[in-house]
Amino acid sequence: MNHSLSLGASREAALEHAAALVAHAWRDFDSPRESETEISELLINELRKPLPEQGSDVIESLDAAGDVLDASLAQSRPRYLAYIGSSGLEIGALADLLAHSYDINLALDARAATRLEAQTIGWLADFLGFPARLGSFTSGGTISNITALAAARERALPGSRTTGLSDTRPAIYCSAEAHYSITRAAELLGFGRNAVRDIPIDEQRRMQPEALRAAIALDLANGVTPVAVIATAGTTLTGSVDPIAALADICESFGIWLHVDGAYGLPAASAPLTAPLFAGLSRADSVSVDAHKWMFVPKACSAVLVRDAQTLARTFAHDEAYIPHEDDEWNAVDITLEYSRPLRAMKLWLALRVHGAQAFRAAIAENCEQAQHLYRSASAHPRFEVLASPPQLSIVPFRHVLPGCTDLDAHNLDVCARMQRDGRVYISPATIDGQVWLRPCFTNFRTTMADVDITLEIADELGSIGPHDHPPTK
Numbered sequence: 001m002n003h004s005l006s007l008g009a010s011r012e013a014a015l016e017h018a019a020a021l022v023a024h025a026w027r028d029f030d031s032p033r034e035s036e037t038e039i040s041e042l043l044i045n046e047l048r049k050p051l052p053e054q055g056s057d058v059i060e061s062l063d064a065a066g067d068v069l070d071a072s073l074a075q076s077r078p079r080y081l082a083y084i085g086s087s088g089l090e091i092g093a094l095a096d097l098l099a100h101s102y103d104i105n106l107a108l109d110a111r112a113a114t115r116l117e118a119q120t121i122g123w124l125a126d127f128l129g130f131p132a133r134l135g136s137f138t139s140g141g142t143i144s145n146i147t148a149l150a151a152a153r154e155r156a157l158p159g160s161r162t163t164g165l166s167d168t169r170p171a172i173y174c175s176a177e178a179h180y181s182i183t184r185a186a187e188l189l190g191f192g193r194n195a196v197r198d199i200p201i202d203e204q205r206r207m208q209p210e211a212l213r214a215a216i217a218l219d220l221a222n223g224v225t226p227v228a229v230i231a232t233a234g235t236t237l238t239g240s241v242d243p244i245a246a247l248a249d250i251c252e253s254f255g256i257w258l259h260v261d262g263a264y265g266l267p268a269a270s271a272p273l274t275a276p277l278f279a280g281l282s283r284a285d286s287v288s289v290d291a292h293k294w295m296f297v298p299k300a301c302s303a304v305l306v307r308d309a310q311t312l313a314r315t316f317a318h319d320e321a322y323i324p325h326e327d328d329e330w331n332a333v334d335i336t337l338e339y340s341r342p343l344r345a346m347k348l349w350l351a352l353r354v355h356g357a358q359a360f361r362a363a364i365a366e367n368c369e370q371a372q373h374l375y376r377s378a379s380a381h382p383r384f385e386v387l388a389s390p391p392q393l394s395i396v397p398f399r400h401v402l403p404g405c406t407d408l409d410a411h412n413l414d415v416c417a418r419m420q421r422d423g424r425v426y427i428s429p430a431t432i433d434g435q436v437w438l439r440p441c442f443t444n445f446r447t448t449m450a451d452v453d454i455t456l457e458i459a460d461e462l463g464s465i466g467p468h469d470h471p472p473t474k
């Protein structure tokens, strides 16, 4: 052993100190802080230092790491409402420390850890109500979507992984508000971005089944091969859930692969009030879900689940001299895109074991209630406007309407920037139908109704005081 790379005599003290830093962080996340920590000159200088040739004291170095984290945007904080956040679930963080310490590689059979991953896939499938025969954990919704669409490609165009796509004209279909990872998948899988058919959405921003049917029929008449339909179960922009059952009818009638991109919204299929939105889910060929979004565990922990166990192996299995295959068993590398793969499942496994599925359903339902509450409060307020229909899940776009203001887009961008600088609530803007909206998303179990109320109060406070870049006109 090279002793210079062991913590040696400092090991126990380092662990205790790290535990104290974690305990401090967790206490700090229990309630919102009134402002963000500024990045001090000292810290800026620390972060400019060149490569250290010699080591430093471990306790002092851990404190330096703590300072960096304290001056960073942490999604674990209860009023981080930007983009689609998460929570850094405490037991999930402990699971990561444990799993990373053993540094298991799930490329090949890793004995008990391989079984744990399979068991967690089974638990996740039960939680969502999807009859998965196989699945694996990936680094994110992007990779889960690419994995599923690669399997769809091999089913629609058998042998294309060998021959390529040169003599084919594939197409995939998704809502006009599908996540960009679908376009990215089309680029990477050789379909090309022009093969993505953006299907129009209805007034609740869901894919229109009849428009989908027409697009497929037109493509078939022109010799194009439909590879997959992607239903988004919780769009990133507004949280709309495409009508999965109606899309499944169409996919079944044409024999097309149905993938459900539930990276953000799919956990809501487990909660009684929102479950009906996901009717038809069990008929999909594959689903993606990010446990690192609305199942609260730290990144990265996404999963791709498939109904037909053979499809992933047909797409990814291969023989390499250095990869042993025993008894025709697949190794994880035969059903995934990655080779070396950490034990991502451990954090979800421990989280479900410690808290139980019921606690997750309750936390998801609470986030949905917060979204409904914000929608009602904003629509009743004289200086806010909301979208025509209430949130389906936990994203609630709203706009501050400054009386007499002639440029509400610039005004709302300004309000958002002010809120980010102010630091009491962290929120991000989004463009919907060409207009700028403030777009909070509730995916954190630490967020309370009081945090929801104060979000509107702060938006109105900072939206109503001058001077603005775009002052109200008389």
Ligand SMILES: Cc1ncc(COP(=O)(O)O)c(C=O)c1O
Pocket: 084, 139, 140, 141, 142, 143, 179, 181, 232, 234, 235, 236, 261, 262, 263, 264, 290, 302
């Ligand atoms: C619907 C949807 N799909 C896919 C993704 C991509 O997920 P990831 O960032 O984990 O790659 C997102 C991210 O927000 C999403 O909202």
